[in-house]
Amino acid sequence: xxxxxxxxxxxxxxxxx
Numbered sequence: 624x625x626x627x628x629x630x631x632x633x634x635x636x637x638x639x640x
C-alpha cells in the first residue's frame with residue numbers, strides 16, 4: 624500500500640514539474 628502511495632506521489636510530482 625505504501626509503495627502505491629509513493630508511486631502516486633512521484634507521478635504527481637513529475638506532472639507538476
